[in-house]
Amino acid sequence: MPAGIVLHVTGARPNFPKAAPVVRALDRHGVRQRLVHTGQHYDDRMSEVFFRQLRLPEPDINLGVGSGSHASQTARVMTGLEELMIAERPALTVVYGDVNSALAAALVASKLDIPVAHVEAGLRSFDRSMPEEINRVVVDHVSDLLFATSPDAVTHLRNEGIATEKVHLVGNPMIDTLLANLDRFDVAGIRAALSLPERYVVATLHRPGNVDDPADVVDLVKAMHAVADQLPVILPLHPRGRQQLENAGLLSHRALRVIEPLGYLEFVSLVRGAVVVVTDSGGVQEETTMLGVPCLTLRPNTERPITITHGTNRLVTRSTLADAVANTLTAGRQTLRPTPPMWDGAAGRRIAEIISRVLG
Numbered sequence: 001m002p003a004g005i006v007l008h009v010t011g012a013r014p015n016f017p018k019a020a021p022v023v024r025a026l027d028r029h030g031v032r033q034r035l036v037h038t039g040q041h042y043d044d045r046m047s048e049v050f051f052r053q054l055r056l057p058e059p060d061i062n063l064g065v066g067s068g069s070h071a072s073q074t075a076r077v078m079t080g081l082e083e084l085m086i087a088e089r090p091a092l093t094v095v096y097g098d099v100n101s102a103l104a105a106a107l108v109a110s111k112l113d114i115p116v117a118h119v120e121a122g123l124r125s126f127d128r129s130m131p132e133e134i135n136r137v138v139v140d141h142v143s144d145l146l147f148a149t150s151p152d153a154v155t156h157l158r159n160e161g162i163a164t165e166k167v168h169l170v171g172n173p174m175i176d177t178l179l180a181n182l183d184r185f186d187v188a189g190i191r192a193a194l195s196l197p198e199r200y201v202v203a204t205l206h207r208p209g210n211v212d213d214p215a216d217v218v219d220l221v222k223a224m225h226a227v228a229d230q231l232p233v234i235l236p237l238h239p240r241g242r243q244q245l246e247n248a249g250l251l252s253h254r255a256l257r258v259i260e261p262l263g264y265l266e267f268v269s270l271v272r273g274a275v276v277v278v279t280d281s282g283g284v285q286e287e288t289t290m291l292g293v294p295c296l297t298l299r300p301n302t303e304r305p306i307t308i309t310h311g312t313n314r315l316v317t318r319s320t321l322a323d324a325v326a327n328t329l330t331a332g333r334q335t336l337r338p339t340p341p342m343w344d345g346a347a348g349r350r351i352a353e354i355i356s357r358v359l360g
Contacts (some may be wrong), residue, residue: 004359006031007090011038011101014283018049018096018119021176021348029356037100038077039064049118049263057131070131085112091359092117098132102139110142121146122153123303147351150306150340170350171342176289179345184265187273194213199275201227203235207280211241219318221248226322228255236261276328285313294328310338
C-alpha cells in the first residue's frame with residue numbers, strides 16, 4: 001500500500017453508517033483510501049445492502065471471516081489483516097465502534113507500529129460482562145487518535161489516563177448518515193410494504209444478556225407478549241438468539257410479528273414511524289434520540305447515557321417493560337427536547353480534517 005493511504009476496517013452492520021461520512025469526507029480532502037470488509041456480518045441484509053444504500057464504495061478487500069465464537073472470529077480477522085498490513089503498510093488504520101473486527105484490526109495494527117484511529121472512542125457501560133465493553137477499552141488504549149461522540153466519552157478517556165492530545169470530540173458520524181438521508185426515509189412506504197397499522201411498536205433484541213440464558217429468554221418472551229397485548233409489535237430479528245426466542249414461544253402471540261433484518265433505509269423508516277421502540281442496541285438509542293421516537297432500552301446500563309440526558313431513551317427491565325410502554329403511549333412524543341452537542345451532521349468532516357492534518 002503506497003505511503004499515506006488510510007485503511008478503513010469495517011465488519012458488522014453498525015460500522016457502515018459510521019464509516020460512510022468519514023470515507024466521503026476524506027475523499028474530498030484527496031486522501032487515498034482502501035476499505036476492508038472483514039465479513040463479520042456477511043449476508044446481504046446485514047452488510048451488502050448498506051454499501052449500496054449508503055453509497056459506500058465496494059470494499060477493496062473482503063476477508064469473509066463469517067460467524068463464530070468471539071475468539072475464533074477475532075483470530076480469523078487478525079490473521080487476514082496481519083498479512084495485508086505487513087504487505088501493504090497503511091499510514092493509518094481506522095476502526096469503528098466496538099465489534100470484534102475493530103478489536104482485531106486495532107491489535108494487529110498497533111503491534112505492527114501502524115497508527116490506529118478509533119471512531120466512537122470513550123463509550124463505557126462499565127459492565128465487563130458485555131463483550132463489547134472489553135473491545136471498547138482495549139481498542140481505546142492501543143489507539144493513537146480517539147474520536148469521541150460525546151463529552152462523557154472524553155471524560156472517560158481522561159479518567160483512564162489517555163493523553164489529552166490524542167482525544168478529539170467530533171460528534172457522531174452515524175448521525176451524519178441519518179441526517180443526510182432524512183428525505184429518503186419513507187414511513188408510509190414501509191408501513192404499506194409490511195401491512196402495518198398506523199400505530200405500532202418496533203423491537204430489536206440480540207444482546208447476550210437478553211437472549212443467551214434460557215431463563216432470561218422465557219422472561220423476555222413474556223415481556224414482549226405483554227407489549228403486544230397493547231399494540232402490534234414488529235421485530236426485525238437478528239440471527240443471534242433467534243432460535244432461542246422462537247423456541248420459547250415468541251411467535252405464539254398473534255400481534256407480534258418477526259421479520260428478517262432490513263436494509264438501512266427500510267429499518268430507519270420503520271423506526272421513524274413507530275410510537276415506541278424497544279431495543280438492546282446501542283445505535284438504535286442514538287437514532288431514536290435524533291428522530292424524537294420514544295426508546296425503551298432493555299438493559300441494566302448503557303454506554304450512551306447522552307441519549308437519556310439529551311434524548312428520548314430510558315432504561316427498563318423485563319419486569320417493568322410493559323408498564324413503561326403503557327406510560328409512553330399515554331405520554332406521547334416529546335415536542336421539545338435537547339439534542340446532543342455536535343450531533344449536527346458534520347462529524348465526518350471534523351474527523352477528516354484531523355486525519356488530513358496528522359497525515360500531512
